[in-house]
């Protein structure tokens with residue numbers, strides 16, 4: 016049988032999401048449920064993939080199938096495409112499996128042309144409405160399908176309003192709109208050197224192709240990379256009979272959520288506009304009314320809508336985000352989907368649904384996107400400072416959290432400054448899909464126009480970025496580099512603060528404080544902890560980090576990078592002294608100075624961790640990282656150590672390496688200078704002995720981790736230094752203290768000889784930062800410079816340093832686990848590279864049976880939730 020590429024809404028259901036996309040599957044499901052859905056059909060995601068396989072052509076077979084379904088739709092509706100006496104008009108919308116901002120969204124009123132509009136005017140007995148629909152169609156089609164710059168259309172509208180002396184679009188009459196159509200078409204011709212397409216069939220096929228194309232635009236690619244969506248999924252296209260919200264005052268259009276997407280509160284939440292089409296709400300051009308007001312304006316429609324909303328939520332057992340249109344007093348549902356929500360709302364809704372008996376705790380755990388938690392874990396405003404601060408304005412509380420940063424006015428500036436590590440607030444009239452990258456780099460987003468469902472609000476909530484939208488009091492002077500608000504003039508580069516939970520705007524920097532895991536958040540995390548099998552450790556180098564991580568639920572330290580303690584004040588001097596030493600004896604003197612400091616640090620960490628496992632990694636970076644850089648520092652050191660400046664320069668020169676990441680670092684340092692490993696062992700064992708004396712109940716078992724091992728003999732050598740030193744100290748102490756020596760697996764050779772390595776190593780921790788670097792042969796410090804070319808050409812779709820490359824690096828991990836277990840069945844296996852806090856990588860770690868993942872303190876709750884979801888999806 017030939018593959019089917021087009022489905023009528025009545026032929027699908029919600030389970031067919033992969034094929035029909037989210038929008039298409041839900042339109043089909045609503046049709047099956049008997050809800051009022053304008054009928055139509057969905058062109059499948061496979062048709063999109065086929066389009067790309069066929070070199071960006073829609074094959075004649077698929078085109079024929081589309082027109083077959085169009086004919087059926089004509090039959091069903093009793094209208095005809097392109098027939099002025101009774102025209103069928105459609106909307107064309109994209110719909111991937113997961114909703115994706117940045118892709119082509121909607122073309123309305125397709126099927127209108129110079130003749131059809133006349134017939135449509137007669138049929139509706141409303142010339143103004145017909146021409147308004149036509150001018151909107153020309154505008155949208157030109158912009159999103161034909162890529163004609165859209166700004167000029169707005170200019171034409173403004174010019175016409177000015178000439179007539181009116182301020183609102185609604186004050187333009189039928190003749191004005193007819194004139195507008197003429198001007199729009201003239202502008203189109205000027206831009207494209209051809210007439211605006213008059214053939215409805217041609218319009219339809221062009222729109223379908225535009226949707227397919229938009230799957231591959233830079234914004235969509237960027238969004239996919241951020242959200243782990245593979246390019247192979249493709250998007251579906253929905254073609255739906257038009258219903259009109261702009262026929263007059265008994266019509267309207269709106270967007271609503273079954274629960275508040277910002278707070279999670281269980282009440283209908285949304286906005287609508289009387290006498291308007293969908294894009295008016297989403298674009299935020301007119302400020303909409305609250306859904307509750309619909310009760311007074313059209314009580315029957317309101318009640319019916321409440322019923323539908325309730326049914327949909329019960330049916331999907333999740334908060335729904337719905338689009339609707341009212342045409343001459345009759346309600347139509349245009350879309351429903353699980354609504355995007357803030358992290359705060361996601362948690363509240365998940366807990367409430369459990370309490371309402373709608374879902375199980377396990378389902379609640381699976382309902383919250385782990386990455387979303389990020390916004391709850393980051394600082395909130397310091398309440399005292401907040402009280403003292405003076406607000407200069409208020410907008411809508413569109414996406415919660417606190418943000419403080421320097422004002423920028425364009426997405427490009429936000430990206431540029433954000434990449435430099437600057438905290439910026441992006442201030443815009445309104446945002447559009449092309450701003451997505453800049454929005455991602457901003458700490459906060461402030462818009463002048465737009466409601467709670469405007470682009471800025473929806474996208475910011477999805478990203479967990481603080482957003483205040485629709486602050487109409489702002490007067491923008493973007494070209495001059497400032498805006499005015501509350502009597503203040505705020506220029507580019509000045510600090511402002513936004514409270515996304517109250518909508519308040521402050522013309523100053525307000526300090527922030529750390530968040531905590533409590534209330535519903537705590538409940539959800541407790542359910543997650545019950546479900547997960549992976550332990551979650553943290554990468555922490557200081558007692559402060561350790562305490563932070565513990566408060567977020569860390570169960571141990573998987574990586575303590577000891578060198579991070581070397582940089583402070585007097586320590587760096589002792590480290591430099593060690594590096595400049597010419598003989599072992601001299602080196603030992605310097606190391607003796609470091610010993611008490613390092614030991615003190617370890618004691619503090621053991622105290623902070625209260626008996627939880629702590630893995631301490633020995634010195635790893637190349638020594639040149641510690642040498643002085645400025646002439647002043649070199650001079651100071653020369654005086655202190657009584658060595659000539661020239662000699663110091665010579666040492667620095669001798670430490671220079673062409674490729675330091677593959678140079679004299681890791682366990683190679685301990686092979687050359689075993690006394691360094693000796694000192695570090697003393698520091699760890701002494702600290703463990705001292706803290707164990709005070710707290711025998713903690714049963715401390717130090718875990719010493721040797722970095723960058725590639726050959727079992729080098730591990731055996733360093734281990735012999737460690738055990739000799741440790742055993743002597745323990746014997747002297749008269750205490751019983753067990754300790755473990757293990758290694759990082761971060762060199763491919765270690766992974767492929769893991770059976771040998773496991774003879775010496777009591778545990779493995781996958782250092783996937785280095786393992787990725789060495790497997791790809793990409794410098795982890797330089798890859799950012801060229802990976803963009805790879806993303807553009809789809810050679811790689813994501814950053815392998817952020818998300819584990821399961822096909823390559825993951826294979827090495829899997830192999831090393833297997834080989835390691837062959838030698839030592841109970842070997843403790845963990846990961847401490849950056850991937851330990853990335854949800855999809857955590858899922859992989861669960862599948863290969865690691866004991867734990869270790870990640871930065873702020874990602875601990877994310878890893879806990881991701882580990883739980885992995886365990887629920889793939890029980891082991």
Ligand code: PEP
Pocket residue numbers: 574576635761781782783784785786847848849
């Ligand atoms: C690693 O390589 O993955 C690792 C954790 O070590 P570092 O990042 O310190 O090299």
Ligand code: MG
Pocket residue numbers: 722761782784785
């Ligand atoms: Mg490493």
